[in-house]
Amino acid sequence: MSTKTSLQKTLGTWLTIGVTLLWLLGVIASGLVARHEMNEVFDSALEETAQRILPLAVTDILNREGDTGLQRALALKEHDEYLTYLIRDKSGNLLLQSHDADPRIFGAIPQEGFSETSTHRIYGESAISGTLYIEVAEPLAHRRVAVLETSLALLLPLILLIPISLVGVWWVIRRSLREVLLLQQSIEVRGGGxxxxxxxxxxxxxxxxxxxxxxxxxxxxxxxxxxxxxxxxxxxxxxxxxxxxxxxxxxxxxxxxxxxxxxxxxxxxxxxxxxxxxxxxxxxxxxxxxxxxALSEHRHDLVPILRMIASDYEHQAPGKIELNLPDGDVTSLLDLDAFAILARNLIENALRHGADDQPVNISLTGDGILRVVNRGEIVSPEKLALLRNRFVRSSTKAVGSGIGLAIVEAIASGAGITLTLRSPASGQSDGFEAELNIAVVDAHS
Incomplete structure (x- = not known):
């Protein structure tokens, strides 16, 4: 799994998360402030309602002619009451109530000031030297619904603002890092040479x-x-x-x-x-x-170079070279001098250590596979693994410096390609084979 991270992606992601969290914290803080202010408004409404109704209720009760029992205030039309009230004497006897009031939500004995049950917020006020009491109740659910609706009103814009913030953050980051991206592309496309x-x-x-x-x-x-x-x-x-x-x-x-x-x-x-x-x-x-x-800045066709090198060795050792080339070009970022050194060392190695009565086969395919194959003794796997090192030679008696394949390995490594050695050669019972794909040179090596 890759551990690389994109600066643009990291900044965009964390800035978007940060902006979103700040918005949410702002909404939560606003909701808490709104709830506090709304509770104050609702409490003020309870107090104001009690103080407005109490004088009227006292007048109504005192003007009764002999009937001191419970009476229910009439409603002009059916409606839901958010505020309900009771008028009681100090012993708790009901004298008057709103049409939708439920006495069970109030305490047994009336009291002044604010109080709260599990379901209602209640405010009490007294009159006539504490002989008559009014208590006004408001459902807490009403307050919760009001706070919830207010919070949703603050939260709903985020559904639109968060995507806009995301697009804005990514646009600003991309614009700010545009020159950095150009720098990345400039370095990425240039070759190692x-x-x-x-x-x-x-x-x-x-x-x-x-x-x-x-x-x-x-x-x-x-x-x-x-x-x-x-x-x-x-x-x-x-x-x-x-x-x-x-x-x-x-x-x-x-x-x-x-x-x-x-x-x-x-x-x-x-x-x-x-x-x-x-x-x-x-x-x-x-x-x-x-x-x-090992690398050049531009691609070159290597077919003419290989043909010329093979021709030189054909003159030195007539009948010892078999050359197979494609009809079209084979281009590579491999430096021309480096390729010439590579090819000469592979051919010299094959001629020097191959069988005297058998030719060396040199082939280059259209997709860039270069093979140099000779007949002769099989190189053991242990020796084959060491042939890339300097001054290491096979067990043959041929004269050599022992650094030809080390040179080839150095060029291949510098160009980002792989040198493959086989013994016996592919499709043979003996011999030695060297193979490289010169077309897939790593431009960033």
Whole structure:
């Protein structure tokens, strides 16, 4: 499971969650404030109702002619009463009640001020020196419904505002990180061989020092690679020239001298110089392969390069090369020089260690699969696993430096491709096979 996270996604998600939580907290706080204020209003309404009704009720009771029993206030029409009331004397005897009042919700003895039961909020007031009492009751459910409706009125806009906030947050983040995304794309599309400075205008201030450091690093790396390539080229020239001169003088000495012992020694020295010359060339190739120059900035057709290299070896060893190439192009980001070094080392390895009476088969398919196959002895699995290392050779008696496949492995690793070695070769009972897919070069290696 990937642990990578997107800055844009992280900011968008958490900012949206934060805005939503703030909205909800605001609604909850507003609901609590509204409930407190509404309770004060409802309590004031209870008190005001009691104080308005009590004088009228007292007048009505005092004007009765002999009838001091319970009377029910008449309603002009049927309706639900949110506020109900009772008029009682101090002993709790009912004298008057509203048409929808239920005496069971009131206490047995009337009392002044606010009180509360499990279902109602009650306010009591007295008159005529505490001989008559009025109690007005309001259902608590009525208050809860009012608070709930108010809270829903505050909450419902969030159904519209949260999606708008989400879109707004993502738009602002995307706009703010637009230059960062351009930077990402600029780095993502460039190949591993492109060491030019990364230029993106109007980057956020926080990314400025990062890009300065990255460009400085790229510049140092580019100069280091250029210096290495220059050293490689100069070293190759400086080594080849004295070695060639020494070989020429040695060969002239062999021709001019009549001393058999001197000729024998000169021949041995000549073999050593040729071995040294080949080894110096291989070491320089290895330095180039490990120097990070395996990729180019643009794709190239590698078919003509492979045809030319195979032709060179056909002239050196007539009848020893079988070449199979596709009709079309095979393009790759592999550097042309790196590919030439890779192909030459694979072919030389196959010619040197293959059977003398069998040709080396070189094939390149249209989808970029390069195979170099030779006949000969089978390499054991234990030895096969070590052939990619430097100065490791198979058990054959052929002359070699032991770094040819190490060079190929270094180039393949630098280009992000895999070198596959098999023995026996595919479809054979013996021999050796090297295979690479040069078309799937990793541009970001």
């Amino acid at each position: 492109d060491l030019s400075p990364v230029a993106v205008d109007r980057l956020p201030e926080e990314f400025g020092p990062i890009m300065i450091s990255v460009n400085r690093l790229l510049d140092r790396l580019r100069r280091a690679l250029e210096a290495e390539r220059s050293f490689t080229a100069n070293s190759a020239h400086e080594l080849r020239t004295p070695l060639a001169t020494a070989l020429a003088k040695l060969q002239r000495l062999k021709v001019e001298t009549q001393d058999v012992r001197v000729k024998t020694q000169a021949g041995e020295i000549e073999v050593s110089l040729r071995t040294l010359s080949r080894l110096s060339e291989k070491l320089l190739e290895l330095a180039k392969a490990e120097g990070g120059g």
